[in-house]
Amino acid sequence: MNYASVSDRQKFLVSQLSTFDADHFIVIVKPNAALRRKGKTDLTINHIPRKSGFRSTGYAVEDFMQPRLWNCLSKYNSEGYSITVKCKSTKYHYVALYDVSHAELTRLVAGEGATPCFVSFLSENDRLEKFYSLVLRFCVTDHKKDTIYAKKVASSFQSKFGLKKIDDLEACIPLAGFWDKKSGTLVKPSRSKNRDCDACTTRLATFVKGGLADLQDEPEAPVIDRSGNDDFYFESCLQMMIYNADKAGDVVNEADIERRLINKLVKEHYHIDQIKGFFVRREMPKEEVCDF
Numbered sequence: 001m002n003y004a005s006v007s008d009r010q011k012f013l014v015s016q017l018s019t020f021d022a023d024h025f026i027v028i029v030k031p032n033a034a035l036r037r038k039g040k041t042d043l044t045i046n047h048i049p050r051k052s053g054f055r056s057t058g059y060a061v062e063d064f065m066q067p068r069l070w071n072c073l074s075k076y077n078s079e080g081y082s083i084t085v086k087c088k089s090t091k092y093h094y095v096a097l098y099d100v101s102h103a104e105l106t107r108l109v110a111g112e113g114a115t116p117c118f119v120s121f122l123s124e125n126d127r128l129e130k131f132y133s134l135v136l137r138f139c140v141t142d143h144k145k146d147t148i149y150a151k152k153v154a155s156s157f158q159s160k161f162g163l164k165k166i167d168d169l170e171a172c173i174p175l176a177g178f179w180d181k182k183s184g185t186l187v188k189p190s191r192s193k194n195r196d197c198d199a200c201t202t203r204l205a206t207f208v209k210g211g212l213a214d215l216q217d218e219p220e221a222p223v224i225d226r227s228g229n230d231d232f233y234f235e236s237c238l239q240m241m242i243y244n245a246d247k248a249g250d251v252v253n254e255a256d257i258e259r260r261l262i263n264k265l266v267k268e269h270y271h272i273d274q275i276k277g278f279f280v281r282r283e284m285p286k287e288e289v290c291d292f
Contacts, residue, residue, distance in 0.1 A: 002179075002186050010065060012188040013177035017061045019117050019192045020094065020137065020173075022087035024058040027073070028172055029081040032181040039259055043081075048072055058088055073178065082181040084172035093150040095136040095200065096171040097162040098122075102130045104161045113199040114157070119191040120176065122183040131183070132190065133174050138200035141208075149207045153200050230270070234278045237261055 031040035048069040116134040155166045174180045174187045225236040
């Protein structure tokens, strides 16, 4: 059933977030495809006061029960936005997998030995094949490059299951109690269990033991070009948006990034023809220079 009372929806939410056992949660609302075509982009919700007293970006579990925050998220949801969260924790890492088929879920559990802490049904296709959203949770270690190795663990699962796109440790997770606009389904627990994934822990230990000599630290943020050349400035802004999206754990959608850049530059009073010219020149093949 794709309908539930507010009290049931809130129970779904509490069950999910309690299972994640994170310190707090960043709330991001994501527009559906129709809204994106109109130029709408992801928004971080952070303006509602917190009952918990938490002072940084994000909310504790009890904050979601506040009528003002709940109503705000419900309004966005009814207007075509999916409600998602990023888990912020000093204890755990999280691997979020989306659109995992039933066959993949079976292979993940039986073949890979993974134990999801949260599974939610998303959709069913014409062949009656079911698809799920799920989360794996594993402990943070005291290794100095723990985050880098943990990202390697996440990508090893993300490249094989679900969307098969490499995401981040803090990927957006559909929030239970609200409708996922991509699948049209009310997100609720199919399974919610407070447990760590031993397969992730074992995989992280294997990566640490192997050393992974080719492992690189986080890339440096690009620098905004202030030389006065508009094309250089536009390109540096574009690269900064790609960097920020990647760092936030979002799937980098080139068309979405370009729309964000256009909106930014128009607000800065650049002419639309100048902006279009930049994109045309950017797609042109670069001239090869022969230096004998």
